[in-house]
Amino acid sequence: MTLDDLDRMILRALVANADQSTTQLAAKLGLSQPATWRRIKRLQEAGVIAGRRLQLDAAKAGFGVTVFLGVKLATKGRVSLEDFERAVGAIPEVQTVDHVLGLYDYRLRVVARDLADFERVLRRRLMTLPGVGNVEANVLLSEERRPGPL
Structure with missing residues (x-):
């Protein structure tokens, strides 16, 4: 079109x-x-408009911490990318899962109530996923949304 x-x-x-x-x-x-x-x-x-979404303020909804995780799979041959994507997609705190090229295999956006809650999600849910190797966390300090041209 x-x-x-x-x-x-x-x-x-x-x-x-x-x-x-x-x-x-x-x-x-x-x-x-x-x-x-x-x-x-x-x-x-034509699929140009793929839907409409409700945008929530995570902090006002009780999720005061946003963390971006870089995830490198330990051994790609022993676990399929689909298995990892399916497992990480089932975790409600994970807002986005991006398969990327570079130092990490995936970039995740994770929300949590506070740092203690994020630690719980990281230890009990994310680090136990199939094939997870190295993980790097970056805590979001502030966000400025600047929609660019399409």
Whole structure:
């Protein structure tokens, strides 16, 4: 699918506020509501818009610590990547699992209530996963979200 300028304007507006109605969006873009709705529907059907998510403030929801983990598997031949991904995906504190190229095999984003809770998750859940070798932790101090262009 080739995106035109109007498609990009719709995407930027929805990224800024996915809750706005098609009527509100149409008014901002100078389109009719049906035309706006048809474009959004076409973007959804093409998979450009893959869904809408609720974004929570982790700290206000009781998770005051975010840690990024670099995980190097001990022996890739003895454990499949799929086994590791399936096991780590079952841990609710693990927010994202990224298979990366570089020093580590995976980068995980983990949330916890506090450092003691993170230690519990690390020792009892993460370090017992199949194939885990080296782990490096980086605690998030602050985060500035800067959505870039698509």
